[in-house]
Amino acid sequence: MEAAEAxxxxxxxxxGASNGEKTVLLLYDGGVFAAKKGQKTEEAGFEDLEAAMRxxxxxxxxxxxxxxxxxxxxxxxxxxxxxxxVMDGYELAGxxxxxxxxxxx
Numbered sequence: 001m002e003a004a005e006a007x008x009x010x011x012x013x014x015x016g017a018s019n020g021e022k023t024v025l026l027l028y029d030g031g032v033f034a035a036k037k038g039q040k041t042e043e044a045g046f047e048d049l050e051a052a053m054r055x056x057x058x059x060x061x062x063x064x065x066x067x068x069x070x071x072x073x074x075x076x077x078x079x080x081x082x083x084x085x086v087m088d089g090y091e092l093a094g095x096x097x098x099x100x101x102x103x104x105x
Contacts (some may be wrong), residue, residue, distance in 0.1 A: 003034040004047050007056060009103055014059045021100065025056065026092055027065040032073055035063055035084040050081060057083035066092055 007025065014023040027035055034049045057063055063084045070077065070086065077086050087095075096102060 003031055004049060004052075006031075006103065007034065007049055007052050010061055011052070011056050011059060014056070014061045022062065023060070024062040024064060024095055024099070026095065027063065028069050030069075030073060032065045032069045032075055032080075035065055035080050036075065037079060037081045054081055054083070057081070064092065064095075 010023050010025045033039070035053050037050060039048045039050045053063060063081075065077075065080060065084055065086050067086050067088045070080075080086070
């Protein structure tokens with residue numbers, strides 16, 4: 001449920017942003033499954049967020065999965081929905097350091 005709540009807040013932030021600020025959704029650990037294409041939630045036991053994640057990307061949200069987390073979850077980059085990006089931890093640390101605000105779920 002946490003991933004769904006984070007996604008809802010990210011979409012709300014992007015929809016209400018009129019000051020030109022960018023919304024970025026960073027996916028770590030099991031959170032990378034939120035951007036998996038062809039989700040089969042009845043098997044995995046989590047909520048299907050694929051359509052909402054695609055909508056977030058259409059709204060201009062940068063959806064970024066951490067490379068090491070993909071490996072730990074045995075997912076390949078090709079399994080992510082179109083528009084999702086992959087970065088290593090150092091790149092993500094830079095994004096976090098430059099952020100004006102962040103929400104942790």
